Amino acid sequence: MGPKKTDRQKIRGEIRIGLGSCCVASGSDDIRQAVERTVFENGLEVQLKHVGCVGMCHQVPLVEILPEGKEPTLYAKVTPGDVKKIIESHFAPPDLFKRIRNKLINAIENIQTDIHWDGIERYHLNVREKHVASFLGNQIPIATEYRGIINPLDIEEYRQRRGFEAIQRVLTKMSPEEVISEIKISGMRGRGGACFPTGLKWELVAEQKNPMKYLICNGDEGDPGAFMDRMLLESYPYRVIEGMLIAAYAVGATAGYFYIRAEYPLAVKRITRALEICRENNILGQNIMHSDFSFDIQLVEGAGAFVCGEETALIESIEGNRGFPRLRPPYPAEKGLWDQPTLVNNTETYAQIAYIIRNGAESFNKIGTQECKGTKVFALAGKIARGGLIEVPMGITICAVVEEIGGADTPIDLLTLTKAGAMMGSGGMVVLDDTDCMVDIARYFLAFTQKESCGKCTFCRIGTRRMLDILNRLCSGQGRDGDIEELENLGEWTKKGSLCGLGKTAPNPVLTTIRYFRDEYEAHIKGKCPTGRCVDMIKYSINDQCIGCTLCAQKCPVGAIEFKPHEKHAIDPEKCIKCDSCRQVCTVDAVSVE
Ligand SMILES: Cc1cc2nc3c(=O)[nH]c(=O)nc-3n(C[C@H](O)[C@H](O)[C@H](O)COP(=O)(O)O)c2cc1C
Ligand code: SF4
Ligand code: SF4
Ligand code: SF4
Ligand code: FES
Numbered sequence: 001m002g003p004k005k006t007d008r009q010k011i012r013g014e015i016r017i018g019l020g021s022c023c024v025a026s027g028s029d030d031i032r033q034a035v036e037r038t039v040f041e042n043g044l045e046v047q048l049k050h051v052g053c054v055g056m057c058h059q060v061p062l063v064e065i066l067p068e069g070k071e072p073t074l075y076a077k078v079t080p081g082d083v084k085k086i087i088e089s090h091f092a093p094p095d096l097f098k099r100i101r102n103k104l105i106n107a108i109e110n111i112q113t114d115i116h117w118d119g120i121e122r123y124h125l126n127v128r129e130k131h132v133a134s135f136l137g138n139q140i141p142i143a144t145e146y147r148g149i150i151n152p153l154d155i156e157e158y159r160q161r162r163g164f165e166a167i168q169r170v171l172t173k174m175s176p177e178e179v180i181s182e183i184k185i186s187g188m189r190g191r192g193g194a195c196f197p198t199g200l201k202w203e204l205v206a207e208q209k210n211p212m213k214y215l216i217c218n219g220d221e222g223d224p225g226a227f228m229d230r231m232l233l234e235s236y237p238y239r240v241i242e243g244m245l246i247a248a249y250a251v252g253a254t255a256g257y258f259y260i261r262a263e264y265p266l267a268v269k270r271i272t273r274a275l276e277i278c279r280e281n282n283i284l285g286q287n288i289m290h291s292d293f294s295f296d297i298q299l300v301e302g303a304g305a306f307v308c309g310e311e312t313a314l315i316e317s318i319e320g321n322r323g324f325p326r327l328r329p330p331y332p333a334e335k336g337l338w339d340q341p342t343l344v345n346n347t348e349t350y351a352q353i354a355y356i357i358r359n360g361a362e363s364f365n366k367i368g369t370q371e372c373k374g375t376k377v378f379a380l381a382g383k384i385a386r387g388g389l390i391e392v393p394m395g396i397t398i399c400a401v402v403e404e405i406g407g408a409d410t411p412i413d414l415l416t417l418t419k420a421g422a423m424m425g426s427g428g429m430v431v432l433d434d435t436d437c438m439v440d441i442a443r444y445f446l447a448f449t450q451k452e453s454c455g456k457c458t459f460c461r462i463g464t465r466r467m468l469d470i471l472n473r474l475c476s477g478q479g480r481d482g483d484i485e486e487l488e489n490l491g492e493w494t495k496k497g498s499l500c501g502l503g504k505t506a507p508n509p510v511l512t513t514i515r516y517f518r519d520e521y522e523a524h525i526k527g528k529c530p531t532g533r534c535v536d537m538i539k540y541s542i543n544d545q546c547i548g549c550t551l552c553a554q555k556c557p558v559g560a561i562e563f564k565p566h567e568k569h570a571i572d573p574e575k576c577i578k579c580d581s582c583r584q585v586c587t588v589d590a591v592s593v594e
Pocket of ligand 4: 540555556557558559560561571572575576577578579580581582583
């Protein structure tokens with residue numbers, strides 16, 4: 001382990017290790033152990049720090065070295081084998097005596113101090129480098145403030161960085177009405193997808209006179225490609241809790257709940273621990289911060305269904321029932337959990353609240369567009385060089401996000417951007433390109449919502465099934481004239497006849513792709529998939545370019561190509577499973593796909 005905090009005067013720098021979910025999945029725990037070992041073996045006087053998501057999830061595992069008085073250096077895609085060299089290139093052991101002693105004790109053969117050691121140079125990221133600068137440069141961290149800097153569970157550090165200042169101000173200087181007014185002026189809208197004005201929602205709950213009122217943080221996040229809330233919960237637990245406390249005070253809530261999907265074990269673990277630490281520090285429980293305000297929060301793990309993210313289904317789930325959405329109105333603000341007024345806000349919504357109170361509504365209000373103020377966190381994934389978690393001002397163009405921050409390989413034209421836009425939900429942004437089949441993509445999204453339909457409404461249950469049947473036919477070359485019109489018709493009825501947002505939005509990927517890429521649907525009706533993605537509609541054959549090198553025959557996993565040295569080869573269509581191996585291995589482009 002590194003030195004204790006009491007040795008701070010001796011500390012010559014800091015080493016930060018990202019411990020978000022992506023980091024952990026990429027092996028950052030092994031990196032942590034390697035760092036601890038190296039620091040111990042070399043007797044280094046450096047501070048080791050675990051930080052949350054840095055946002056650069058495409059570069060994990062990440063290690064940042066901050067030697068005292070020198071520029072920080074961020075290392076990406078680090079392996080445990082790199083750690084020793086990286087650390088030793090920044091921090092030589094304290095003195096010659098210690099160096100020799102460590103050498104003897106730990107049998108370190110070679111202490112590497114050359115900063116330009118080849119093996120690590122390629123991982124070195126400088127924040128001033130163009131690609132890192134463009135990833136970070138367009139962003140405004142509010143919900144993700146101090147990302148990659150703070151230890152998610154260190155409550156003292158959170159305090160040092162103005163944490164709990166907002167709740168303190170609220171409890172000592174503001175009435176609930178003033179808090180709501182501030183949130184209204186900020187122009188904040190819910191980040192859970194529907195964009196409902198947050199201040200107005202709080203006011204509706206505050207107006208209710210019931211003695212019991214509840215508050216829920218929605219951390220269900222089941223939409224494909226989204227991981228914003230997971231990262232916020234894992235990396236900034238106190239910020240979300242502070243937002244919930246401010247909201248609870250403003251609306252007069254008596255008890256609070258985190259609803260977090262069970263598939264997010266790290267988020268569940270961090271929030272559970274953060275809640276305990278808050279209780280130990282008088283941030284939760286009776287007479288919070290010695291005020292008259294008492295409030296506590298408990299955590300409920302999500303039932304695993306996408307529809308449970310819908311606020312009324314979520315309420316049913318907390319009550320122990322099956323997650324069926326309820327008919328609205330009445331809205332939860334009037335009649336929610338256990339039939340009492342309930343405030344349901346998204347995780348990111350709560351994560352923005354402390355900033356607004358601390359810095360004033362105007363500072364938030366001046367970011368963004370006329371209708372949408374502040375910032376939005378996006379989970380960026382797909383056909384881009386730099387995926388991860390980003391926080392950008394509302395109104396930024398998709399182009400700026402995809403090209404400058406995401407670093408898409410080729411300039412993206414308007415249609416491709418529309419493809420990305422058409423799939424954008426509450427913040428999960430999956431970037432596609434012209435090698436993706438739009439009919440197949442629409443089928444993928446519809447298959448997801450169809451499977452997740454709770455079955456309560458006929459149109460959502462059967463309409464989506466019928467639409468999926470048509471898409472399956474189209475993708476297997478069985479399309480018929482009239483299929484596009486039938487999809488449009490069913491899509492409109494499903495939107496109209498569904499009770500909740502799941503059914504109301506399920507047809508969107510189909511309807512928008514028909515609107516923008518109708519020619520791709522028409523091609524499928526004629527039995528052709530323009531991108532070749534729909535494997536049922538393509539056929540592999542060998543053309544006259546073949547030089548008889550036999551590579552494809554050696555590579556084919558099912559023996560569909562007979563081994564005939566120096567002769568033109570042929571593919572047996574009965575055996576071919578369309579794995580594409582032959583095309584990839586052929587050096588003379590002799591494998592055709594039609
Ligand atoms: C099928 C479906 C799934 C939803 N999933 C989520 C979710 O995972 N997280 C979330 O905050 N809101 C989700 N919502 C929206 C919630 O119903 C609700 O509007 C939101 O939590 C309100 O928070 P906000 O006002 O802060 O945006 C979902 C809605 C539907 C229809
Ligand atoms: S629209 Fe679909 S998911 Fe929503 S209540 Fe109806 S059947 Fe269930
Ligand atoms: S790899 Fe190409 S050139 Fe070689 S045998 Fe196969 S098709 Fe012919
Ligand atoms: S596509 Fe795959 S299965 Fe078909 S012939 Fe080529 S290697 Fe064999
Ligand atoms: S989870 Fe590690 S950088 Fe995002």
